[in-house]
Amino acid sequence: xxxxxxxxxxxxxxxxxxxxxxxxxxxxxxxxxxxxxxxxxxxxxxxxxxxxxxxxxxxxxxxxxxxxxxxxxxxxxxxxxxxxxxxxxxxxxx
Numbered sequence: 001x002x003x004x005x006x007x008x009x010x011x012x013x014x015x016x017x018x019x020x021x022x023x024x025x026x027x028x029x030x031x032x033x034x035x036x037x038x039x040x041x042x043x044x045x046x047x048x049x050x051x052x053x054x055x056x057x058x059x060x061x062x063x064x065x066x067x068x069x070x071x072x073x074x075x076x077x078x079x080x081x082x083x084x085x086x087x088x089x090x091x092x093x094x
Contacts, residue, residue: 004055005031005042011062013040019092021085026052049081049089061093068093 004027016023016035024047025033034045053061057076060066068090071077079086 003030004059005033008033008058008062009040009042016040016092019089021048023047023089024050026050027058028054030055049079049085052078
């Protein structure tokens with residue numbers, strides 16, 4: 001089975017084309033994904049907003065089974081950074 005990170009990089013690359021900031025996705029137990037003007041890739045770096053979730057919750061977000069706002073409100077998605085940037089990112093993921 002391919003790692004969550006590998007699948008996520010591909011899916012996020014297409015979805016985040018309209019996101020104009022920098023974002024970091026921390027997938028607990030799997031790794032970190034960075035999205036910026038140069039694209040989406042596995043790795044670390046500075047970001048305007050950081051989203052942290054379990055591998056299962058992150059997979060559900062990418063598959064559309066879990067909405068970003070619902071994940072945040074129920075504590076399944078942690079946000080570090082300005083809420084307006086997180087909201088823009090959530091719209092790009094939906």
